[in-house]
Amino acid sequence: MTAGERLVVARVRGFHGLRGTMRLESLTDRAEKRFAVGESLFVEGSDGPLTVVESEPDSLGWRVRFAEVTDRTAAEGLRDAYLEAVVAPGEELPRGEFYWHQVVGASVADVDGSVLGEVVDIYRAGGAEVMVVSGPAGELDVPLVRSVVRVFAPARGEIVIDGEALGLRGEDAAEDEPTAGSTNAPREPDS
Numbered sequence: 001m002t003a004g005e006r007l008v009v010a011r012v013r014g015f016h017g018l019r020g021t022m023r024l025e026s027l028t029d030r031a032e033k034r035f036a037v038g039e040s041l042f043v044e045g046s047d048g049p050l051t052v053v054e055s056e057p058d059s060l061g062w063r064v065r066f067a068e069v070t071d072r073t074a075a076e077g078l079r080d081a082y083l084e085a086v087v088a089p090g091e092e093l094p095r096g097e098f099y100w101h102q103v104v105g106a107s108v109a110d111v112d113g114s115v116l117g118e119v120v121d122i123y124r125a126g127g128a129e130v131m132v133v134s135g136p137a138g139e140l141d142v143p144l145v146r147s148v149v150r151v152f153a154p155a156r157g158e159i160v161i162d163g164e165a166l167g168l169r170g171e172d173a174a175e176d177e178p179t180a181g182s183t184n185a186p187r188e189p190d191s
């Protein structure tokens with residue numbers, strides 16, 4: 001992501017009052033900056049800026065009012081819209097760090113070489129991000145933690161995980177193992 005590009009930072013989830021105040025789900029780690037009074041956001045795919053005139057965090061995310069959205073009816077027209085901010089010079093991420101949208105679409109494989117699918121979404125759960133991987137086995141939720149992710153190179157479109165750490169191979173392996181007191185060795189005929 002380079003300066004001048006736009007980045008999704010919020011999604012409109014609801015409304016508060018009659019003056020056009022919106023409830024935003026924050027999709028950024030820099031919410032205090034992105035939603036500060038005087039900052040401009042853009043509805044995804046549009047060129048017209050929305051200028052923040054009031055903002056405050058609340059229990060559901062942020063309550064934000066824009067100069068260009070003057071009443072509840074106008075705000076309701078933006079329900080579920082994604083809001084973008086322009087990346088300013090100096091806000092580029094350091095090497096090895098990625099925005100979520102740069103990870104979506106990357107291929108995901110197990111360390112054993114089996115293809116698990118591709119990243120279709122990312123969400124935050126507790127203190128960690130979780131990738132939603134869609135593939136032959138359906139959808140998998142894969143936490144982005146070192147004990148699970150072995151190779152993380154979304155710029156190359158490559159993510160390798162330890163399927164055993166997620167229990168993807170553990171049950172199959174357990175079914176193949178002999179149970180206590182049994183053996184797979186050939187038996188001698190009873191005499």
